[in-house]
Amino acid sequence: MADTMFDRIELPEPGAMLVPAAAVVLGVNGDETVQDDLTVVWSFILDGKPPQVGVSVGLKSAISHELQVALDLLKKHGEFTLNVPDTSWLEAFDRIDMCAAERADKFAKAGLTRLPSKAVDAPGIAEAPIVLECKVISSHDLPPNRTVFFADVVRTTVQQGVADEHGRLIPASKEFFGMLAGCGEFWTFGKRVGHIGQTKEIDFIRY
Secondary structure (H helix, E strand, O other), rough: OOOOOOOOOOOOOOOOOOOOEEEOOEEEEOOOOOEEEEEEEEEEEEEOOOOHHHEEEEEEEEOOOOOHHHHHHHHEEEEEEEEEEEHHHHHHHHHHHOOHHHOHHHHHHHHOOOEOOOOOOOEEEEEOOOOEEEEEEEEEEEEEOOOEEEEEEEEEEEEOEEEEOOOOEHHHHHHHEEEEEOEEEEEEEEOOOOOOOOOHOOOOOOO
């Protein structure tokens, strides 16, 4: 009898089904008509040392197909924050995602608190367990309607208890969650199943 363990099915259309995808909110300073903006973006790590990240920001909202607010502001200022949520404000996270094209006070709309940054001119979110303050290194237009920004992380702050005295993340300190590309669902992280370097019997790698 043939082994069907590795039988595969081709999906009706290709998708960027890499799981989990980071759930983060980008904060950017505003202009003459809006104080600042929050939006949910695709994000990724470029390097751990030096700490560098990338974000992909769309020209139009994926929901309303109207022009997003964040892209022009990000191009104008070249600085932003990345705010990592936990499930205590999951609904606020989704509310921000669903109003990407609105020129409004999204902190008020989501019931969140502005957190002043020290290294960049961009707002953080006080409720976020982790906040990265970032400065753009370069940007690249990505057809058909996105721009990718590469940035240095110049300052990182965490809520009390989220990292130990050495700055190492404590995963169980908060109920973090990720987005699952392919079904659009939010899932929390489960049990620890291993670590980077386990096959070499080393455990000091963070990134």
